[in-house]
Each structure stands twice: as C-alpha cells, then as structure tokens.
Amino acid sequence: MNRFFRHIWFLASGILQIACCxxxxxxxxxxxxxxxxxxxxxxxxxxxxxxxxxxxxxxxIGLYFERRTKGEEDSHENRN
Numbered sequence: 001m002n003r004f005f006r007h008i009w010f011l012a013s014g015i016l017q018i019a020c021c022x023x024x025x026x027x028x029x030x031x032x033x034x035x036x037x038x039x040x041x042x043x044x045x046x047x048x049x050x051x052x053x054x055x056x057x058x059x060x061i062g063l064y065f066e067r068r069t070k071g072e073e074d075s076h077e078n079r080n
Contacts, residue, residue, distance in 0.1 A: 006069055009062030013055045020051030 027043050 006065050007062070009058050009065065013058040013062065016051050016055035016058065020047055020055070023047050023051065 024044060024047050027047070028040070031040050031043065
C-alpha cells in the first residue's frame, strides 16, 4: 500500500481538528449571551461532536491501515 494513502487518514484527522479550533474561535468572537439562549458550552459540545467524532474515526482508520501494513511488512520479512 502506498505510503501517502496510509498517512492521508492522519492528515484528514489533523485538518478536522484544526477546523474545529478555527470554528470554535470564530464562534467565541461571535457569541453573545443576549442574542443566544444557549450557553457557550453547548456550542463547544456541538463543535466537538461535529468535528471531533469524524476526526477520531479518520485517526482510527489510519491506525488500522498502519498496523495492517506493518503486519504485512513483517510477514514479508519472515518469508525471506
């Protein structure tokens, strides 16, 4: 398996985490207690769920491919 393909999952996870931070910062600057009835912690929770869960899934897929590829490399070394 191509090295780039193995690491693209980690890259996607990092991009989602950075996007979550940027979205939280912009929401923090736009947040107003007068205009919004929900506390800011609800906004944080929604962002963590909407960005954090996909980031975690991408990271776990990357770990799966990394371990699978290392297992294949180890089995090829044992054959020689």
